[in-house]
Amino acid sequence: MRYDFKMISVNISDLGLRLKRSFSIGLLLCSFFSFSQVTSSVDTTLIKIGEQITYKIQVETDTTNLVVFSEGQTFSPLEMIASLDIDTTKSEDRYQLIKTYGLTQFDSGVYTIPRQKVLIGDQTFLTDSVRVEVKNVAVDTTKQGLYDIKPIVEVQKKSGDWWKYLLLTLFIIGLVGFLMYWFIWRQKPLTEEEKIALLPPYDRAKLALKQLDESHYLEQSELKAYYSELTLIIRKYLDEKVYDHSLESTTDELIARLNLLKEGNQIELSQETIKNIENILKRADLVKFARSAPDTALAELDRKTIDAEIDHVREVLPEPTEEEKLMDEKYREALAKKKKRRKIITTTVISVLLLIMTFAGFSIKYGFNYVVDTLMGHDSKELLEGNWVSSQYGFPPVTISTPKVLKRMELPVPEDNNASLNMTSFSYGALKDDFSITVNTTFFNQVPEGGINIEKIIEESLNGLEDQGAKDIVTLNEKFTTPNGAEGVKTYGTLRFDVSNTGRSVEVNYIMLHFTSENVLQQMMLSYPTNDTYAEKIIDRILNSVELKPASE
Known part of the structure; x- marks a missing residue:
C-alpha cells in the first residue's frame, strides 16, 4: 500500500520572521482578550537513553473557559510514556491548571519536542518547542561483561480440557464394551434346561422318567397330565434314535413305522417291545381323549414298562459309524459357528444403533452441520x-x-x-x-x-x-x-x-x-x-x- 504526500516548504527567512512576529502578536492579543496564559517547561534538556523527561503545560484562565490538553502521540519524535491527571488550583475567579507528561526516547541524538496545542474555550494556543539531547549510556566492558542475546523460549500451549472429553469418551466406550461382553460374549453358566439338552437322548429319557416319578400327578389323580408326560418321553426318544417323525405321528402311524423298520431289518425290535409301546400309547390316547381313568397301579406299571422298553430299544440300536460321528461333530461345529455369527451380528447391530442414536442426539442438541463438521473437520x-x-x-x-x-x-x-x-x-x-x-x-x-x-x-x-x-x-x-x-x-x-x-x-x-x-x-x-x-x-x-x-x- 503506497501513500504519496506532496510537501511544500518555504525557506524565506525574512518572510518566516515576519510571519512569526505576526503569529506572536496574534497570540498576545488572544491572551489579552481571553485573559488566558499558557506556558510550558521541562525538568531537563539532557537525558540518557530511556530516561524520562517531565514536560509540564501550565494554563491560567477564567473559570468559565473549557480547557483541552493534547493527548496521544503528539510529542513525536519523543514517545509519551505517562499522562498524569490535571492538577487544578482556584484563585478567586481564575483557574491554574498544570498538565504533566512523561516523555522518553530510546535512540541517541538531538530532538525537538514539537509545539503542543491547548484549546481554551474556542481559542487555540501553542506552546514553545523545546530541544533536548539524548545521550548513549557508557558501558565499561572491563567491569561489565557482554553477553549474547538469549534464545527464544517456546511457551507451552495450554492443554485445555480435551483430556476430560477423552476420558469421558473412553469411559463410555468401555462401559458399552463391558455390557456387550457381559450380556453377549461372556460364557454364561448353563441353565438346567441347557444342561439337560446337552445330555444324550437315552440319559435325557431316563432323567425325564425320574422327574415324572417326583411329580405328584398320581397323588392328585391327574392321569391325563401323567400319561401325556409318559408318552412324550418315549416319543422323544424314538424321534431322536429310531424314527424322526415320532412326535407328530399318530399312534397307528408310529406303530406301523416300527413294524416296517423291523421287517426291513433296519432295527431289531422284538414284537413284544412294539406291542408294549402300542398298548401304552393307546391307553394314553383313551385317557387324554376318551376320559378313561385307569387305576394308579396300572399307571405305575406303564411307567416301568416304558423304562424297560427304552433300555430294549437302546440295546438293539446299532453303534454309530465313523461317518455318523463325523456328521455329529460337524453339526456341533456348525451350531457353534452359527451361535458365534449370531453374536457378531447382534454386536454390530447394537453398535450401529448406538452410533446412530449418538449422532442423532448430538445433531438435535448442536445441529446436524456442526456434528458433521466436528467429525469431518472444518x-x-x-x-x-x-x-x-x-x-x-x-x-x-x-x-x-x-x-x-x-x-x-x-x-x-x-x-x-x-x-x-x-x-x-x-x-x-x-x-x-x-x-x-x-x-x-x-x-x-x-x-x-x-x-x-x-x-x-x-x-x-x-x-x-x-x-x-x-x-x-x-x-x-x-x-x-x-x-x-x-x-x-x-x-x-x-x-x-x-x-x-x-x-x-x-x-x-x-x-x-x-x-x-x-x-x-x-x-x-x-x-x-x-x-x-x-x-x-x-x-x-x-x-x-x-x-x-x-x-x-
Missing part, C-alpha cells in the same frame, strides 16, 4: 474453537483478540516518504487464504497538508486489493465504534479473485477498518469465506475485541 471451526490470543500491535497499540498470533511484516515504504512516515504491519494469512487478518499502523512525522484524508486512504486500500487480483469489489461504508469508544470508518462488502491454476473464481467477504488521529492512521483488514457461519462468528468476536489505546495507558 478449518473455520477449528480456528473459532482454538486457543485465541489477545495482544497489542503497533504503536499507538491496537488491542485485538485473534485465533492465531499475528506476525510482523516488513512493508516497503517509498523512498520519498521514508522521512515523513513510519509503518508497522502485523498479519495472519493472505487475501487468497480461507481467512486473513492484517493490522497496519502508520505514524506520520509530517502530517500531510490538509490532514489525513481517510476517504483517499480507503480508495487507495481498495486499489491495493485490485493489485492483488481482486475484482467485482462491492463496497459499503458505515461508522464503526470500538467497545472502548474509538470511532472510525468500516468499509465492507464482497470481492472475487481467481484461484491459481484452477480457472475458477471464488467470492469472499472483506472488512476494512480505518481510524485516524492527529498524526496516526490505524487500519485493519479482514477476509473470510462467504456462507461460513463459523467465519462470521470469528469476525464478530474479533470486531468486538478491537480497542484503540493511547500509548500513555
Whole structure:
C-alpha cells in the first residue's frame, strides 16, 4: 500500500520572521482578550537513553473557559510514556491548571519536542518547542561483561480440557464394551434346561422318567397330565434314535413305522417291545381323549414298562459309524459357528444403533452441520474453537483478540516518504487464504497538508486489493465504534479473485477498518469465506475485541 504526500516548504527567512512576529502578536492579543496564559517547561534538556523527561503545560484562565490538553502521540519524535491527571488550583475567579507528561526516547541524538496545542474555550494556543539531547549510556566492558542475546523460549500451549472429553469418551466406550461382553460374549453358566439338552437322548429319557416319578400327578389323580408326560418321553426318544417323525405321528402311524423298520431289518425290535409301546400309547390316547381313568397301579406299571422298553430299544440300536460321528461333530461345529455369527451380528447391530442414536442426539442438541463438521473437520471451526490470543500491535497499540498470533511484516515504504512516515504491519494469512487478518499502523512525522484524508486512504486500500487480483469489489461504508469508544470508518462488502491454476473464481467477504488521529492512521483488514457461519462468528468476536489505546495507558 503506497501513500504519496506532496510537501511544500518555504525557506524565506525574512518572510518566516515576519510571519512569526505576526503569529506572536496574534497570540498576545488572544491572551489579552481571553485573559488566558499558557506556558510550558521541562525538568531537563539532557537525558540518557530511556530516561524520562517531565514536560509540564501550565494554563491560567477564567473559570468559565473549557480547557483541552493534547493527548496521544503528539510529542513525536519523543514517545509519551505517562499522562498524569490535571492538577487544578482556584484563585478567586481564575483557574491554574498544570498538565504533566512523561516523555522518553530510546535512540541517541538531538530532538525537538514539537509545539503542543491547548484549546481554551474556542481559542487555540501553542506552546514553545523545546530541544533536548539524548545521550548513549557508557558501558565499561572491563567491569561489565557482554553477553549474547538469549534464545527464544517456546511457551507451552495450554492443554485445555480435551483430556476430560477423552476420558469421558473412553469411559463410555468401555462401559458399552463391558455390557456387550457381559450380556453377549461372556460364557454364561448353563441353565438346567441347557444342561439337560446337552445330555444324550437315552440319559435325557431316563432323567425325564425320574422327574415324572417326583411329580405328584398320581397323588392328585391327574392321569391325563401323567400319561401325556409318559408318552412324550418315549416319543422323544424314538424321534431322536429310531424314527424322526415320532412326535407328530399318530399312534397307528408310529406303530406301523416300527413294524416296517423291523421287517426291513433296519432295527431289531422284538414284537413284544412294539406291542408294549402300542398298548401304552393307546391307553394314553383313551385317557387324554376318551376320559378313561385307569387305576394308579396300572399307571405305575406303564411307567416301568416304558423304562424297560427304552433300555430294549437302546440295546438293539446299532453303534454309530465313523461317518455318523463325523456328521455329529460337524453339526456341533456348525451350531457353534452359527451361535458365534449370531453374536457378531447382534454386536454390530447394537453398535450401529448406538452410533446412530449418538449422532442423532448430538445433531438435535448442536445441529446436524456442526456434528458433521466436528467429525469431518472444518478449518473455520477449528480456528473459532482454538486457543485465541489477545495482544497489542503497533504503536499507538491496537488491542485485538485473534485465533492465531499475528506476525510482523516488513512493508516497503517509498523512498520519498521514508522521512515523513513510519509503518508497522502485523498479519495472519493472505487475501487468497480461507481467512486473513492484517493490522497496519502508520505514524506520520509530517502530517500531510490538509490532514489525513481517510476517504483517499480507503480508495487507495481498495486499489491495493485490485493489485492483488481482486475484482467485482462491492463496497459499503458505515461508522464503526470500538467497545472502548474509538470511532472510525468500516468499509465492507464482497470481492472475487481467481484461484491459481484452477480457472475458477471464488467470492469472499472483506472488512476494512480505518481510524485516524492527529498524526496516526490505524487500519485493519479482514477476509473470510462467504456462507461460513463459523467465519462470521470469528469476525464478530474479533470486531468486538478491537480497542484503540493511547500509548500513555
